[in-house]
Amino acid sequence: MIVLWIILGILLILLFSPLYVTMIYQESFCAKIRFLFLTYTFLPEKSKEKAGQKEKEPAKPKKKKEDTDSQKDQSKWKNLFKERGLGGMLDLIKKFIEQVTAPIKKLLTHFHIKKLICEVSVSTEDAAETAILYGQACAVIYPAVAMLTEAAKFYQFTVSVAPDFDKKKSSVNFELKFHVLVIWLLIAAVQTLFHFIKFRKMEKI
Numbered sequence: 001m002i003v004l005w006i007i008l009g010i011l012l013i014l015l016f017s018p019l020y021v022t023m024i025y026q027e028s029f030c031a032k033i034r035f036l037f038l039t040y041t042f043l044p045e046k047s048k049e050k051a052g053q054k055e056k057e058p059a060k061p062k063k064k065k066e067d068t069d070s071q072k073d074q075s076k077w078k079n080l081f082k083e084r085g086l087g088g089m090l091d092l093i094k095k096f097i098e099q100v101t102a103p104i105k106k107l108l109t110h111f112h113i114k115k116l117i118c119e120v121s122v123s124t125e126d127a128a129e130t131a132i133l134y135g136q137a138c139a140v141i142y143p144a145v146a147m148l149t150e151a152a153k154f155y156q157f158t159v160s161v162a163p164d165f166d167k168k169k170s171s172v173n174f175e176l177k178f179h180v181l182v183i184w185l186l187i188a189a190v191q192t193l194f195h196f197i198k199f200r201k202m203e204k205i
Helices: 004-016 045-054 064-097 101-108 127-151 183-205
Strands: 018-025 029-035 038-042 110-124 156-165 173-181
Touching: 004 110, 004 183, 018 183, 029 110, 064 101, 064 127, 101 183, 110 127, 127 156, 173 183
Parallel strands: 110 156
Antiparallel strands: 018 029, 018 173, 029 038, 110 173
């Protein structure tokens, strides 16, 4: 009986402890997750490649099944991005957000967002295409930020989307720091997963 109470106590501590997350995207994506005394960092792809080059190994290890599946999944999304472009991906994100608005809104009420910076400069080689892409970016980003500010507890945020007709390539400066209790994440994750599976079937991704 004592063992059961101990297990229950540990579960309650885990579920009702905050998860601290920092996400940054500029030229590449990196993130840091802290939970209790554990910290995990997602390094940018370039950093991983450099770290791999420094380590000298006599023979190449065999790829695990998990690594192969992960590479296939990443390749699939990269090919999808190439096929549909930034505009197509923004349209997909917009449709998905519409599907999961209800569970996301419920989850966001439990978010404590310390910092949000989202600065997007939209540029292409064609001025008309830049204007269209700028409109698509505004249609996705500003409603998403509005939903965040209405539901979550904010401390600092800066959001801007602007067209740049002088450059030929779009750029993104994104930083997000927040914390939330694990139990709310688990509830929202189950609901979002259900909607994501349904969404992939609808869009044939």
